[in-house]
Amino acid sequence: MGEILGSGSPEEVEAKQRWLRAQGYAEGEEEQTEPFQPETSGILLPSKASGDGQTTRHFRQRAGAIFISVEPFFTAATFGMVALHILTANGMRISELQQLRAASECIVPIVLPSAPDAEDQTPIVHWEARVVPKGHRTPKPYYFDDEHLRLLSLIKYMLCEHYGINPQTGGDLPVVSLRGDNAHRFKPDRYLFQYEHRALSQVDLRVCMRFLVHGLVFQTLDGRKVTVRPHLLRHGFATWALNVAKEPVDIVGAILHQRNLDVTKYYGRPNPRLIAERSHGLMSQISSYIDVDELILRSPEEIRQMLLKAQTTHGTLARVRGGRCLVSGECPIFFACIGCAAKAPDPTQRGEVEEVKQVTLIQIGKARKKGLSLEVIQLEKKLKQCDAELREMEMMEMCREDERREPEVNFDLDT
Numbered sequence: 001m002g003e004i005l006g007s008g009s010p011e012e013v014e015a016k017q018r019w020l021r022a023q024g025y026a027e028g029e030e031e032q033t034e035p036f037q038p039e040t041s042g043i044l045l046p047s048k049a050s051g052d053g054q055t056t057r058h059f060r061q062r063a064g065a066i067f068i069s070v071e072p073f074f075t076a077a078t079f080g081m082v083a084l085h086i087l088t089a090n091g092m093r094i095s096e097l098q099q100l101r102a103a104s105e106c107i108v109p110i111v112l113p114s115a116p117d118a119e120d121q122t123p124i125v126h127w128e129a130r131v132v133p134k135g136h137r138t139p140k141p142y143y144f145d146d147e148h149l150r151l152l153s154l155i156k157y158m159l160c161e162h163y164g165i166n167p168q169t170g171g172d173l174p175v176v177s178l179r180g181d182n183a184h185r186f187k188p189d190r191y192l193f194q195y196e197h198r199a200l201s202q203v204d205l206r207v208c209m210r211f212l213v214h215g216l217v218f219q220t221l222d223g224r225k226v227t228v229r230p231h232l233l234r235h236g237f238a239t240w241a242l243n244v245a246k247e248p249v250d251i252v253g254a255i256l257h258q259r260n261l262d263v264t265k266y267y268g269r270p271n272p273r274l275i276a277e278r279s280h281g282l283m284s285q286i287s288s289y290i291d292v293d294e295l296i297l298r299s300p301e302e303i304r305q306m307l308l309k310a311q312t313t314h315g316t317l318a319r320v321r322g323g324r325c326l327v328s329g330e331c332p333i334f335f336a337c338i339g340c341a342a343k344a345p346d347p348t349q350r351g352e353v354e355e356v357k358q359v360t361l362i363q364i365g366k367a368r369k370k371g372l373s374l375e376v377i378q379l380e381k382k383l384k385q386c387d388a389e390l391r392e393m394e395m396m397e398m399c400r401e402d403e404r405r406e407p408e409v410n411f412d413l414d415t
Contacts (some may be wrong), residue, residue: 024218024225025210035227038207039179042196044076049196073211075195078158080208082151083193087230090142091237091256092131094202094230095180099131101191102156102173106130107144132185133257140257155192162195206230238267298392300399307344322346322353322389339385347393347400357386 026033046052056067128141165171173190218226253264310326317324323346
């Protein structure tokens with residue numbers, strides 16, 4: 001990987017740098033970037049002790065083909081997968097992830113009783129990963145589930161194979177020293193994120209994550225490329241917890257171990273996607289009060305022109321429930337296709353709309369029995385939208401039938 005991206009003539013290196021910048025791996029045009037260059041031997045690149053790097057270079061020179069050592073790729077992918085999963089799921093910082101170690105005092109089971117009214121009274125087991133967060137001096141808990149433990153066990157088994165340790169006999173991992181700005185605060189220990197008798201640095205973990213997600217396109221609404229970084233995942237977790245899960249800001253602050261709740265509130269700022277979703281919800285509520293008799297149905301000719309225009313600008317149109325979508329790009333209303341003005345109904349898909357209508361009628365009956373008046377209003381609006389689309393389909397079928405009808409001319413002068 002280092003040879004492919006970092007070697008060659010000055011012109012070749014500059015071309016590779018332009019490609020890396022286009023992928024979002026550098027902020028400025030003049031910045032030299034090495035996003036896949038680890039600091040620990042054996043991660044993504046072959047270790048010097050193995051000699052695999054020299055061997056693959058020799059084979060490339062002789063055969064004119066690129067040879068890749070698989071083990072460093074597997075190692076980087078394993079570390080990257082576990083790091084991405086944990087950082088996304090509970091908002092840990094990368095410096096806290098480095099502290100995880102194979103020790104009973106680090107990962108502790110927490111047994112909670114079931115709810116008194118639950119049928120299954122089996123105790124619920126959670127796991128605490130006790131690490132020292134930024135700005136703290138004593139260990140604090142981050143909560144793990146069984147999947148986290150399974151992933152961490154994959155790392156331990158990989159390290160046992162790497163170090164020649166038999167896990168069945170209870171062998172321990174090597175003791176290594178942490179690396180980083182605050183590494184002096186922690187004593188050497190059997191840290192899980194290690195390789196070649198060295199603890200992985202933050203640069204190593206970022207390289208592993210970049211390698212695993214390379215090729216996946218992440219970008220902002222304005223088209224700017226986004227590089228996945230550990231702290232970005234922490235931001236994502238906090239934003240999801242506040243804006244989607246609707247957790248109280250003090251609870252999210254406690255989960256993230258943030259003393260300043262103003263920082264936590266920053267994550268709760270409305271983003272463009274949330275604004276669009278809420279706006280669509282408000283429009284749906286307002287339009288619920290529109291009389292269906294006042295709705296203006298689109299004529300078959302209007303729908304035909306919309307289709308022709310969309311096919312000219314977008315090409316192939318996506319099939320959605322009840323017709324074809326005329327929107328190019330991300331759906332602004334989250335696939336609420338029934339009643340969408342940006343959909344061209346297709347009479348051959350009449351059954352899909354009729355199915356939605358029947359399901360909506362059942363939902364209306366259930367909502368009325370439960371006294372959910374607001375939900376009834378929303379469902380009745382969807383029912384009106386279904387009827388409007390079915391009427392548009394009827395007009396399109398009538399128009400097509402008229403186009404196929406051949407005129408009859410009678411030349412009998414006696415009539």
